Amino acid sequence: MSYKTILVHIADDPAGLARVDAAARLAESQRARLVGLATVAQPTPVLVEGSAAAAGIWAEQAAEFEGHARHAADAFLAKMRQRGIEAEARIAGGFEENAGGALALNARYADLTVIGGRDAVATRPLADALIDGALFDSGRAALIVPALGVGATLGARPMVAWDGGAQAARAAREALPFLISAAETRVCVAKTYFGMGRHGEEPGADVARWLSGHGAKVTVEVIDPEGHTIAEALAAAARRSGCDLIVMGGFGHSRLRESIFGGVTSDMVSHPPLPLLLAH
Structure with a gap:
């Protein structure tokens, strides 16, 4: 693909x-x-x-x-x-x-x-x-x-920001050309989204199994924002793991709600910490 x-x-x-x-x-x-x-x-x-x-x-x-x-x-x-x-x-x-x-x-x-x-x-x-x-x-x-472009690689070590929602599922599907050829694909799940009825008994396990079925080499990480915004926590996790691409769903809330209250997508697209692959 x-x-x-x-x-x-x-x-x-x-x-x-x-x-x-x-x-x-x-x-x-x-x-x-x-x-x-x-x-x-x-x-x-x-x-x-x-x-x-x-x-x-x-x-x-x-x-x-x-x-x-x-x-x-x-x-x-x-x-x-x-x-x-x-x-x-x-x-x-x-x-x-x-x-x-x-x-x-x-x-x-x-x-x-x-x-x-x-x-x-x-x-x-x-x-x-x-x-x-x-x-x-x-x-x-x-x-x-981002304004400064990309680094030495693009998509060699992608991170999938997984919240279990429809937008995240579509983004992961659209990113398959990156994910299946990457040296490592990290699935990052924030504790903020636990208990929303979007995950199984082990958050991240099902999407990791699905990606592995396509040939991706997957590692799952659970993060706790601990007083930071989810966007900040995701960016920190991506940098810590040496990722060069973040894959995530775009604007899970309505555009009006995002424009008034902000959101993870809005924070990310204002100053992208890394290249972002987004899908709605």
């Missing part, structure tokens, strides 16, 4: 270049076709009736954003040619709030979508639009790459 088509959000900034490098490395290891999507994503203008000057400024701004997108697309194709990776580039126009829909439309024809977290995209509205489109509207999983 492998990823045959990978979609990556491209941009002409350092975080965008790091994201493209991560996607290219994954495409090389999976022998996949890579599709780069540049979003024009102009900030939505504040309309002022009868303001011809403002209209001129908006037009200039639109041309500037389109220029950045075209530059990113051209640079992406040049780099992929150098690396011998089959690739194509696409440009989606429009305002920031439309970027998520454009990403979702293209992601439906890929096996995995590579995007940045909130620390790796130009503006918070654009970051949230892309995350929303990738997780909720595409029907696909998303690999979220």
Whole structure:
């Protein structure tokens, strides 16, 4: 099992270049076709009736954003040619709030979508639009790459953050190309989720058995946040074990509830401690 088509959000900034490098490395290891999507994503203008000057400024701004997108697309194709990776580039126009829909439309024809977290995209509205489109509207999983990119490896030692929920189950399924080829897959279960009717007598045992059936080499770890948030505890466990990827369900609560109260996913995507493979 492998990823045959990978979609990556491209941009002409350092975080965008790091994201493209991560996607290219994954495409090389999976022998996949890579599709780069540049979003024009102009900030939505504040309309002022009868303001011809403002209209001129908006037009200039639109041309500037389109220029950045075209530059990113051209640079992406040049780099992929150098690396011998089959690739194509696409440009989606429009305002920031439309970027998520454009990403979702293209992601439906890929096996995995590579995007940045909130620390790796130009503006918070654009970051949230892309995350929303990738997780909720595409029907696909998303690999979220930190602003600094990935380390020497990606997916050689993944950690599955297992809470027994439907989102976690889907994320683990979508991550199988990583999990079955990894030197070790750690299943991490937080005591916070015990007693929710999601686990058997031994939390983590059933998912470990399922993954082992696919050929994954699995180790189960139970963690106690002990006064820390679950996101902090997961990040600490991943670093302690030398993991290079965290696999987890995305937004188990409603988006409205997450936006008001926060949550594990929201904490993680704000400043990803490692690359994250998320599915909703």
